[in-house]
Amino acid sequence: MDRETASRTNDHQALRLWLRLLTCTQLIEREVRARLRQRFDTTLPRFDLMSQLWRYPEGLKMNELSRHLMVTGGNVTGIVDPLEAEGLVERTPEPEDRRAHRVRLTRAGRKAFAEMARAHEEWIVELLAGLSRKEHAEVYKLLGRIKQATLEAQS
């Protein structure tokens, strides 16, 4: 194989891998969205926001929540307001800044999220069940290298 052909083959291989990575992510995400809607009448941005709050029992400020959720693209106020109306989150005053407040899960919010998180984990286990334990570990390791390379390449 001459150099140009080899290079083009490598190019296509990378592109094909990227498209498959994208497809897998989109398929799983779409399925998770559908199941969150069907089973819990909720959305992925709501689930993600509650998941963030779950990790910070003392609550998060609105701008911290925005930063965490940047990728999902959800509008934080538009998610927090209905959750508050449903009694799943509450706003508490921020001691160090009178104009600010924190958002945290209520007891009902923690209970609701725990149930969703359990189901979510079962779905992911099911959706990834095509791979053996060893293969899981293998993909995890190789994706770690992709993650690292991408972080280093960031412009």
Next chain:
Amino acid sequence: MDRETASRTNDHQALRLWLRLLTCTQLIEREVRARLRQRFDTTLPRFDLMSQLWRYPEGLKMNELSRHLMVTGGNVTGIVDPLEAEGLVERTPEPEDRRAHRVRLTRAGRKAFAEMARAHEEWIVELLAGLSRKEHAEVYKLLGRIKQATLEAQS
């Protein structure tokens, strides 16, 4: 390891793998968006739409374009109109349906897309360069199994 511990370990392994898959996809996509903006002053939905049209030289109907772009979530009319104003795509009447029309790349559009596609491919090769050829093939194969399992699990 007792059965419950083993099961919980598998669960966490699947969840960790899913989060890493998501992170990799988001990192690469974010980098591609940033470079498309910096280098070509364009967006991912525009690039994706032109990429679809590239594969169909005879053009696509608006509803076909919508279906293709579902995942990106772009608003087709909102993307096509500016591209048409810039002379990169054109609308042509649909012979079999007088109310419909097709959208296709103009000669200038093909030229512009070819340049972007070449750069895009180079970026992907660069971002995935952390893996050897053999590892590329390995991840590709294992992701194929995940894709298959997800398609089968779809509710």
